[in-house]
Amino acid sequence: MKLQDKVCVITGGSEGIGRATALKFVQDGAKVVIADVSVDAGNQLVEEIKTQGGEATFFQTDVTDFQQVEQLVHFTVDTYGKIDVMFNNAGIGINKPFLDHSPEDYHKVVGVNQHGVYYGMLAAARKMKELGTRGVIINNASVFGYVASLGITGYQAAKGAVVMLTKHGALELAPHGIRVVGVGPAAVNTKIVQGYREAGLLDYMKSQQLTRDLIEPEEVAEVVAFLATDEARVLNGSVVMADDGFASFKSDIRP
Structure with missing residues (x-):
């Protein structure tokens, strides 16, 4: 119960990762706003969490709209009296060759994956400062903010920006007294890898990770939950790579 009585958004x-993290946060004693x-x-x-004896609330939010993100933060404080943790997790992906990737594709992905993170950081930090809360902001970055990959132009640009937003925000x-840290997954078993499935590249993506398999959302959630705790105080401004070694090696030959 290391997040006992913490309020987490x-x-x-x-x-995906958001759902798994919500369940983990509640398991660790937090109140969660989804x-x-x-x-x-x-x-x-929310109903599933309540059935299990946890406490959670839902607030419909389009993270590409700063006003809606501000309203999310205000709703959280109105409901629970504070905000301790903001996990900027929302993300989408479009997989197309660069020359087929349109400006509309680019702006759609960047609007969610980059601007949504910035809006969440800004709205949460302003409220944490106002309340005098020593809070934690966690950003979902990605191994693809560091390592180039085919077909995900907007995703790569946005996740690279998230890495720097994390450093700058910290x-x-x-x-x-507000800590900002990131988590950097690689290929996770969620809908966002559907483009790789459709392109017949899923086995290739698995081969890029040391266990030769996809990462499960629950495994990333365990890392995020630790980052939210007081025990992770010295992790600040960095991105913890929950990538199963993706960024640490590259070889066409299986060991």
Whole structure:
């Protein structure tokens, strides 16, 4: 129960890494606000958590709209009296060759994966400062913010920006007692790898990780939950690579 009585917000919280993290946060004693564009999935998860004896609330949020993200933060404080953890997790992906990748594709992905993270950081940090909360902001970065890969132009640009937003945010917010840290997954068994499935590249993606398999959302959630705890105090401004070695090696020959 290392997050006992903490109030945690998760964007993109109704499925994938967000869903797994919501369940883990509640297991560790937190109260959770699940933010997502999907109302049905969000409410279903809230009911599942309540059935298990946890405490959770849903708030419909489009993270590409700063006003909605601000309203999410205000709703959290109005509901639970504070905000301790903001997990900027919402993300989408479009897989196309660079020359087929349109400006519309680019802006759609960057709007969620980069601007959504910035909006979440800004809204949460302002409220944490106002309340005098020594909070934690966790950003879902990616191994693809460091390592180039075919077909995901907007995703790569956005995740590279998230890495720097994490560093910059930690520097700017440290005087207010707010810690900013990131998690960097690689290929996780969620809908976001559907493009690789459709392209017949899923086995190739698995081969790029040391266990030769996809990472499960629950495995990333364990890392995120640790980052949210007081025990992770010295992790600040960095991205913890939950990537099964993806960024550490590259070889066409299996060991």
